[in-house]
Amino acid sequence: MVKRIFAVLLLAYICYSAFIYAYGAEGGAKPTADAVAGQSVWQSKNCQACHQLYGLGGYMGPDLTNIISDTIKGPVYAEAFIRSGTARMPNFHLSDQEVKELVAFLTWVDKSGKSRVPAENVTWYGSYKIDKQ
Amino acid sequence: MKTWYKLFISFSLLLLLLCLSFGVIAAVSFFKDLYFPNMMSFEQARPFHVSAALFWILTAATGLIMYYKQELFGDAPMYHKLSPFYIGTWVFAVAAILLSYCFQQFGGREYWEFPPVWNLLLLVAWVYLLISFFGTLFRSGKEKPVYVWMWGTGLLFFLFTFTEQNLWHIAWFRESFLKEMTIQWKSNGSMVGAWNQMVYGLGLFLMVKISGDKEIARSKKAYFSYFLGLTNLIFNWGHHIYNIPTAGWVRGVSYTISMTEWVLVISIIQGFKSKLTEQRKFKHLLSYRLLIASEFWVFMNLLLALLMSVPAINRYTHGTHVTVAHAMGTTIGINTMILLASITFLFEADKEKKPAYRRNFAIGFWITQISLFAFWVFLIAAGLIKGMKMTASPSAPFTELMQNVYPVLKLFMYSGFVLFAGMSVLVIQLLSKAAGQLSTTDDSATN
Numbered sequence: 001m002v003k004r005i006f007a008v009l010l011l012a013y014i015c016y017s018a019f020i021y022a023y024g025a026e027g028g029a030k031p032t033a034d035a036v037a038g039q040s041v042w043q044s045k046n047c048q049a050c051h052q053l054y055g056l057g058g059y060m061g062p063d064l065t066n067i068i069s070d071t072i073k074g075p076v077y078a079e080a081f082i083r084s085g086t087a088r089m090p091n092f093h094l095s096d097q098e099v100k101e102l103v104a105f106l107t108w109v110d111k112s113g114k115s116r117v118p119a120e121n122v123t124w125y126g127s128y129k130i131d132k133q
Numbered sequence: 134m135k136t137w138y139k140l141f142i143s144f145s146l147l148l149l150l151l152c153l154s155f156g157v158i159a160a161v162s163f164f165k166d167l168y169f170p171n172m173m174s175f176e177q178a179r180p181f182h183v184s185a186a187l188f189w190i191l192t193a194a195t196g197l198i199m200y201y202k203q204e205l206f207g208d209a210p211m212y213h214k215l216s217p218f219y220i221g222t223w224v225f226a227v228a229a230i231l232l233s234y235c236f237q238q239f240g241g242r243e244y245w246e247f248p249p250v251w252n253l254l255l256l257v258a259w260v261y262l263l264i265s266f267f268g269t270l271f272r273s274g275k276e277k278p279v280y281v282w283m284w285g286t287g288l289l290f291f292l293f294t295f296t297e298q299n300l301w302h303i304a305w306f307r308e309s310f311l312k313e314m315t316i317q318w319k320s321n322g323s324m325v326g327a328w329n330q331m332v333y334g335l336g337l338f339l340m341v342k343i344s345g346d347k348e349i350a351r352s353k354k355a356y357f358s359y360f361l362g363l364t365n366l367i368f369n370w371g372h373h374i375y376n377i378p379t380a381g382w383v384r385g386v387s388y389t390i391s392m393t394e395w396v397l398v399i400s401i402i403q404g405f406k407s408k409l410t411e412q413r414k415f416k417h418l419l420s421y422r423l424l425i426a427s428e429f430w431v432f433m434n435l436l437l438a439l440l441m442s443v444p445a446i447n448r449y450t451h452g453t454h455v456t457v458a459h460a461m462g463t464t465i466g467i468n469t470m471i472l473l474a475s476i477t478f479l480f481e482a483d484k485e486k487k488p489a490y491r492r493n494f495a496i497g498f499w500i501t502q503i504s505l506f507a508f509w510v511f512l513i514a515a516g517l518i519k520g521m522k523m524t525a526s527p528s529a530p531f532t533e534l535m536q537n538v539y540p541v542l543k544l545f546m547y548s549g550f551v552l553f554a555g556m557s558v559l560v561i562q563l564l565s566k567a568a569g570q571l572s573t574t575d576d577s578a579t580n
Binding site: 016017021023031039040043047048049054056058063112113114115119127128130 | 240242297356
């Protein structure tokens with residue numbers, strides 16, 4: 001009996017995983033070559049230690065999910081910070097190409113959705129309704 | 134071989150010390166402009182802390198499981214020979230990862246921030262471990278109690294989730310950022326469930342050992358809680374990504390399944406407590422205290438987890454230090470307390486008669502519990518302040534937002550210093566027992 005229940009749950013895990021890969025998170029733009037390279041820069045400089053994307057990551061700096069589409073900040077502001085750092089953020093001395101790639105990565109992230117869920121999207125039973133981009 | 138496992142478990146205690154030390158360094162580097170402007174930066178210190186925490190749990194859990202597997206089922210010669218390969222490859226991989234951080238070599242994802250090439254070594258080590266564990270188990274015709282199922286499930290699902298965590302190397306999984314994030318956090322969430330299975334299995338095994346009641350691990354209730362835990366491992370990871378625009382049913386499934394497993398864990402521990410005789414409580418006082426502490430932390434983190442799993446509340450807690458409180462509350466309060474209890478039992482610290490040893494252990498224990506409580510409360514307070522401010526004024530500058538949080542984070546940091554002191558006392562006490570045992574062990578007798 002124990003073996004049977006385990007087998008059923010194992011099968012459920014495999015099926016649910018496959019379903020998630022295929023249908024759980026569709027949508028959003030495909031990355032450009034620069035965005036793919038920018039993601040490598042993001043990881044090799046360990047940006048996630050301090051910054052978040054969709055609220056996931058470190059807590060020292062701001063969430064950067066929608067920094068590019070921010071009407072006050074935007075790509076120029078992001079690039080300036082990446083190039084020179086701040087009092088709390090080191091200057092990583094990135095090349096022009098790496099800066100371009102990192103901005104392309106953040107642009108790709110931004111196009112995938114909004115990090116903050118507006119209050120009107122909360123349903124009466126406590127869940128969210130989020131519109132796809 | 135048991136000596137090798139004991140050495141491996143002692144290595145895990147050193148990782149715990151490293152984790153605690155880098156926790157202090159990371160906290161100070163968070164405020165380095167206030168204290169030491171030229172010290173190690175936060176993005177360099179954090180990976181040491183996080184990876185050491187991760188490897189402390191995995192190393193201690195697998196070391197204890199392999200030790201008790203040998204005690205329960207013996208070791209067939211072929212599988213017996215595989216264990217040193219697991220130990221050697223794992224220790225080498227962990228050392229290589231920590232060395233990479235020394236040279237500021239990163240490249241991985243959240244929690245796995247080292248250059249991904251080291252994942253191959255970890256994978257090889259884990260495969261050795263699985264062959265050794267399941268090879269021995271399949272040869273044994275004995276009926277398996279629930280903790281053996283939990284160990285096996287944890288080991289197997291760690292392999293699945295670890296592999297899933299590395300799917301990003303395949304371009305198809307990076308076609309959409311939503312898919313990318315969903316799979317990354319699906320694997321991270323389920324992986325925590327996998328090591329929880331290993332750790333809770335060890336907790337249950339310890340309860341059986343202390344109480345002498347084998348029925349604890351053979352009751353219907355125990356099996357029910359095991360399967361509920363496994364169901365949560367499979368489906369309940371969605372609270373990490375409630376705000377990502379995935380399909381709505383991903384949120385729905387996770388919200389529905391929620392964290393019901395914790396309730397049953399509490400009831401099992403309570404059942405165990407009532408069965409203990411006063412004499413046995415006294416005999417195993419040190420490990421018993423640590424187990425009871427884990428029960429308290431299960432309760433506290435259960436409340437927090439249940440609240441966080443409601444999307445409407447998660448909106449205020451996600452991306453704040455409330456998440457950190459839950460992560461640290463469970464890894465320190467539950468996983469670490471159960472593992473330390475198991476190690477205390479293994480190294481026979483309970484039998485230590487010297488008053489100074491028992492007094493130091495008690496001091497370390499109480500400093501740990503009290504400071505952990507303060508640490509946890511300050512994190513929740515910091516998170517709630519940030520969450521409320523962030524939700525009320527989403528366009529407020531980050532620096533302005535954090536000005537409100539820093540005073541509470543400083544209190545969190547100070548409580549962390551005390552926690553470091555308390556836990557270090559416990560670890561040093563256990564290391565001294567380990568050193569004593571290892572220096573007097575005749576390996577030929579224990580093989």
